[in-house]
Amino acid sequence: xxxxxxxxxxxxxxxxxxxxxxxxxxxxxxxxxxxxxxxxxxxxxxxxxxxxxxxxxxxxxxxxxxxxxxxxxxxxxxxxxxxxxxxxxxxxxxxxxxxx
Amino acid sequence: xxxxxxxxxxxxxxxxxxxxxxxxxxxxxxxxxxxxxxxxxxxxxxxxxxxxxxxxxxxxxxxxxxxxxxxxxxxxxxxxxxxxxxxxxxxxxxxxxxxxxxxxxxxxxxxxxxxxx
Amino acid sequence: xxxxxxxxxxxxxxxxxxxxxxxxxxxxxxxxxxxxxxxxxxxxxxxxxxxxxxxxxxxxxxxxxxxxxxxxxxxxxxxxxxxxxxxxxxxxxxxxxxxxxxxxxxxxxxxxxxxxxxxxxxxxxxxxxxx
Numbered sequence: 001x002x003x004x005x006x007x008x009x010x011x012x013x014x015x016x017x018x019x020x021x022x023x024x025x026x027x028x029x030x031x032x033x034x035x036x037x038x039x040x041x042x043x044x045x046x047x048x049x050x051x052x053x054x055x056x057x058x059x060x061x062x063x064x065x066x067x068x069x070x071x072x073x074x075x076x077x078x079x080x081x082x083x084x085x086x087x088x089x090x091x092x093x094x095x096x097x098x099x100x
Numbered sequence: 101x102x103x104x105x106x107x108x109x110x111x112x113x114x115x116x117x118x119x120x121x122x123x124x125x126x127x128x129x130x131x132x133x134x135x136x137x138x139x140x141x142x143x144x145x146x147x148x149x150x151x152x153x154x155x156x157x158x159x160x161x162x163x164x165x166x167x168x169x170x171x172x173x174x175x176x177x178x179x180x181x182x183x184x185x186x187x188x189x190x191x192x193x194x195x196x197x198x199x200x201x202x203x204x205x206x207x208x209x210x211x212x213x214x215x216x217x
Numbered sequence: 218x219x220x221x222x223x224x225x226x227x228x229x230x231x232x233x234x235x236x237x238x239x240x241x242x243x244x245x246x247x248x249x250x251x252x253x254x255x256x257x258x259x260x261x262x263x264x265x266x267x268x269x270x271x272x273x274x275x276x277x278x279x280x281x282x283x284x285x286x287x288x289x290x291x292x293x294x295x296x297x298x299x300x301x302x303x304x305x306x307x308x309x310x311x312x313x314x315x316x317x318x319x320x321x322x323x324x325x326x327x328x329x330x331x332x333x334x335x336x337x338x339x340x341x342x343x344x345x346x347x348x
Contacts (some may be wrong), residue, residue: 083242097214098344127329213342
């Protein structure tokens, strides 16, 4: 019974992602879109934290938001997804939790 | 019936979000839908005593909180870590269960639907 | 799979566009959208009064076209809409506000119960909002 958490706020100006990462169960997923993809900016501490997380949770990011922001190198364990895969991920988990 | 957990993380004074989160819960309660609310982050400020809504020409949100049990919503939770970080206590008249971060992780996975406002 | 979609952000926010693209992909993947529910500032998506410059996308219009061409149920929370001046003809008349209202078919003003009804029918309840 796993949850896919949807994040869209930048981790540098907002606490949503930090709060969300504190309450994950093993097997849950984290989907980054909008400014939340800035968490994958190469060289940042939060990016390293997300890489560590991938040992127990899936981390995925919306391709168009990565591309628009010029973030083109992802860690090997973090996948970039299109909208069809976004839909597929929502169907694959038991529920989604959007951090509005 | 499918259950729903609402995670409320805005202070009552930051705009309509806190009230509109409660409205979702009350509407669900009116339809006998199993609802639960978790207060975390600045949402825990909704539970504090000594607030004076009239100062800001606002309606008192605590009245809505007291109405929750009338709508059959008794599953109220508050994040212990959020209380501790802000050094606040919930008012004693509200029956709210304190939960740790790892308990929250388990709690979310017990409901059919979840939303964080 | 059946999706209930709620939109919490206005048409000029990236997340409203993201919600629309998600819905298009869901239908393209042979999923069903049981209802679209617009809450908080999401009610502005239903406003026919929004004017965008010629080189900008009018997302409200895109939503309207999407809803019509797929015969979807698009509900706007009436309490959130009244508070934000997003009225239909009936409400404009009821509250004696100027004009004939800005919400027209295929959009419908209704209560929060519609959100719960959709969630009850759906396998997944997905919200879009924020940035």
